[in-house]
Amino acid sequence: MRSTLPHLAASLLLAVPAGVTSAAATAEPAELSTRIQRYHVSYSLNADYTSSETHDWTMQVLKENALSNAKEASISYSTSIEKADVLAAYTLKADGRRIEVPKSNYQVVTNSGNAKDAPVFSDRTRLTVVFPELAVGDTVGFSYKLSQLEPMFPKHFSIVQYFNRNTAYDDVKITIDYPAALWTQVDARELTGAAATEKDGRRQLTWTFANKLPLKNTRRDYSVYEADEVPGLAFSTFKSYAEIAQAYGARATPKAAVTPQVQALADEIAKGRTSPRDTARALYDWVATNITYAGNCIGTGAVVPHDIAFILENKMGDCKDHATLLQALLAARKIESTQALINAGSSFKLARVPVVSRVNHVINYLPAFDLFLDSTSSTTPFGMLPDGSQDKPALLVDGFREGLRTPAPQPGSNVQTMKTRINILDNGSVTGTVEVATKGAYALDLREGLRGAGKQVMDDMVKNVLKGFGYQGSGTFESDDPTALLDTLNYKARFEFKNFTPFPGAGAFAIHPLFTSAAPVARFAASADEEGTPVDFACTNGTSTEEYVFTFPAKMTVLAVPDNMALKTSNQTYKATYRLKGKQLTVLRQVDDRTRGNVCPAAMAAEYDAFAKKLQGNLKSQVVYK
Incomplete structure (x- = not known):
């Protein structure tokens, strides 16, 4: 099944003025809100591995929706080992006027300790400038120098630079200047490299890039994001990850x-x-x-x-x-x-x-x-x-092993079983119980949710859950101690509420959980965005079983129940049985996803989505009664 991993692609991207993620390109032009007219960055590495970098960029605002973000630009740096200097900051009006950013429009937020003591955990400083009189059609310009007074790692240096395919870049230039005797390696992607030059024992590398006609981004899923797949470069003095x-x-x-x-x-x-x-x-x-x-x-x-x-x-x-x-x-x-x-x-x-x-x-x-x-x-x-x-x-750090990976959960690691007993009374109200047993990630999700719940929340748990399903009712809830660091969690709820079925008269109802859980069968029926470009995505294994036993009143006649169903793909199976005997309907639904690893190839998305759509149809089927 598709995983619920956080989409952190943005954290891998270097903060450039556009501030958007890379695109999966189509033939349709992008609707641009901004345009990077110039983006020049130069890195200078010294013999002692201290360094400096200078950034100089201008960005034109094309649409109203970009104004809010375009009004500010920031530099983030480490106070203890870096120094930042703003070289230029201005608004260039459409009529040609240049308005310098006044010092009163600068704001510095520093994580600092008491007096001369170092801060407890972070010494990050953020310097922000606010561009004055900015309007659609204007251009903002920002230039700054960041000096690293102490190398992050002694005798080593590395940088990365990425560019977004759905952002308009007119003129990009990257320059790296370093001692010629230094061992380095470079990976440049979709950039144009100029001939390297050497002078006075120093070597200079230069690349250019332009993306004047960006195409529309149709990528929707960023749960797996590899920055090496977009234009950019990596430069490093490290010979290996070891x-x-x-x-x-x-x-x-x-x-x-x-x-x-x-x-x-x-x-x-x-x-x-x-x-x-x-x-x-x-x-x-x-x-x-x-x-x-x-x-x-x-x-x-x-x-x-x-x-x-x-x-x-x-x-x-x-x-x-x-x-x-x-x-x-x-x-x-x-x-x-x-x-x-x-x-x-x-x-x-x-x-x-x-x-x-x-x-x-x-x-x-x-x-x-x-x-x-x-x-x-x-x-x-x-x-x-x-x-x-x-x-x-x-x-x-010790005993380095090439190709070593942290483990992915094995199939069968994440399991939930939900057993629901529902007694429908003559007036259409119900009484019942729900018992849930979880293992693996499902148990962790529930434990985390229950840890912070106070006594009042726990006392009102059933009432509030029923309210969320649209019912007015009450009940009791009991659970394992959620604070323990265990990979299992069991809980039970008793409930009663009115108006489950309009009765007397004819009607129908869908079969669905009447209480909250971490992994209902319906979770496996979530489809991907059909319009999104197929990409590798985060996924994981999981098994969910739901058993329902409905007991109907003597005056209710069940006219039809959903058809049994069995589905099977290379990784997923689903089986549903609906057995009516006298005044009792027993429903058993089980979905089992045996996916291995946390990354699924783009081609598998179609299989997942086809499975999900068939599953949705079965979950929507209803019990018809009179």
């Missing part, structure tokens, strides 16, 4: 030292545990539920974990801090582990050229159990990974 892992580990691994404080905490948490796996589970559970996840992960100025004493004192940390603390606690109990770099967004492949921006999250790997752990998720139990960490290339 080098990126080593560069990160050089400063992160020493932070995972076993101090007396760490040893004492690990011993306390592991007290009474009789096996290494049980100990590892206890340590993971403690970090996941006691250390709040906050701050930057991998990014400029954010590649070195905090000291463990600091993390424990604040009970808070970013992904590096979580991974470092858990690694230290495991080491204190003689359990080997290492940190692993992955992409937490919608990219499931490594870029052809190793660049730091493609690995933006840190988790742990325990070789003795061949197990990955992501303690930044406070709701994911030991042995599982949150959606964004599944089926991703993994760069082990």
